[in-house]
Amino acid sequence: MKDDEQQxxxxxxxxxxxxxxxxxxxxxxxxxxVVQMKSVDLEIGAHSLEEGTGAFHIGGLDDPRIIIPEGCxxxxxxxxxxxxxxxxxxxxxxxxxxxxxxxxxxxxxxxxGADVKAGPNETATARFTASRPGFYTYFCPEPEHTQVGQYGxxxxxxx
Ligand SMILES: [Cu+2]
Numbered sequence: 001m002k003d004d005e006q007q008x009x010x011x012x013x014x015x016x017x018x019x020x021x022x023x024x025x026x027x028x029x030x031x032x033x034v035v036q037m038k039s040v041d042l043e044i045g046a047h048s049l050e051e052g053t054g055a056f057h058i059g060g061l062d063d064p065r066i067i068i069p070e071g072c073x074x075x076x077x078x079x080x081x082x083x084x085x086x087x088x089x090x091x092x093x094x095x096x097x098x099x100x101x102x103x104x105x106x107x108x109x110x111x112x113g114a115d116v117k118a119g120p121n122e123t124a125t126a127r128f129t130a131s132r133p134g135f136y137t138y139f140c141p142e143p144e145h146t147q148v149g150q151y152g153x154x155x156x157x158x159x
Contacts, residue, residue, distance in 0.1 A: 023035065023036070023037045023040055023041075024040060024042075024059055026059050026060060026061065028060070028061065030065070031061050031062070031063070031064045031065060032061075032064055032065045032066075032067065033058065033059045033061065033064045033065070033066045033067065034067045035066070035067065035068040035069065035072060036069065037069075037072070038069065038071060038072055038073065039072060039073040039074075039075070040068065040072060040073075040074055040075070041075045041077065042058065042059075042066075042074055042075065042076050042077070043058070043059075043077050043079070044056055044057070044058050044076060044077070044078050044079065044089055045057035045058075045079045045081050046078070046079065046080050046081060046082060046087035046089070046118075046140065046150070047081055047082065048081065048082035048083065048084065048085065049082070049085065049145065049148055050084075054140075054145060054148035054149045054150045055149055055150065056089065056138070056140075056150060056152060057081075058152075063149065063150075063151065063152035064152060065152060065153050065154075065155065066138075066152070066153070066154045066155070067154075067155045067157060068130050068154065068155075068156055068157070069130075069156070069157050069159045070130060070131070070132070070133045070156055070157060070158055070159040071129065071130065071131060071159055072129070072130045072156075073127070073128075073129050074114075074127065074128055074129070074130060075125065075126075075127050076089065076116050076125060076126045076127070076128075077123065077125050078116045078117075078118050078123065078124050078125065078126065079118070079123045080118035080119065080120060080121060080122050080123070080124075081121070082120055082121070083120050083121050084120055085120060085142065086117060086118065086119050086120065086142060087117070087118060087140050087142055087145065087150070088115070088116060088117035088118070088140050088141045088142060089115075089116050089117075089126075089138055089139075089140065090107075090109055090114065090115040090116075090138065090139060090140075090141050091109055091110045091111065091114035091115070091128070091136050091137070091138045091154060092104060092107040092108070092109065092110050092136060092137055092138075092139070093107075093110040093134065093136055094107060094136070094137055095135045095136070095137050095153065096137065102143070102144075102146075102147075104137070104139050104141070104146055104151075105141050105143065105146075109128070110132075110136050111128040111129060111130060111131060111132075112128060113126050113127050113128035113129075114126070114128040115141075117141070130154075130156045132156065133156045133157060133158045134155075134156055135153065135154075135155055135156075136153065136154040136155070136156065137151055137152070137153055137154070138151060138152050138153070138154055139151035139152075
């Protein structure tokens with residue numbers, strides 16, 4: 001028990017020392033980010049699909065589950081690390097299973113502004129307020145990218 005706690009703290013420390021702000025706590029084992037503040041800056045990196053994962057890198061994790069409180073003002077800084085293809089990040093009011101991933105592309109953002117896109121090697125920013133509790137999905141709206149794993153989940157908790 002004690003060892004587990006120490007290991008958890010060590011892992012958390014390691015995560016804190018890398019690439020996420022201190023207002024997010026990282027639960028590496030569960031691939032989970034927990035935001036407790038009423039506003040947060042979220043840095044998101046999109047890997048190139050050729051690197052194999054096609055994942056979003058957030059808070060030192062790939063495609064983590066992100067938990068944020070109702071009413072939280074989220075500022076996204078979206079880095080496209082892919083030198084050949086555009087990528088995006090959109091939050092929608094839906095969760096798996098999906099009949100076919102391509103259907104997501106036509107869905108509107110769950111909250112105004114919860115949608116960002118960047119060309120190869122570009123960075124873009126967006127801002128939205130998580131105004132409604134619930135379970136949401138984030139994904140890359142570029143055709144076919146959700147199929148290769150560019151998606152994850154967001155839970156907006158009651159405040
Ligand atoms: Cu993509």
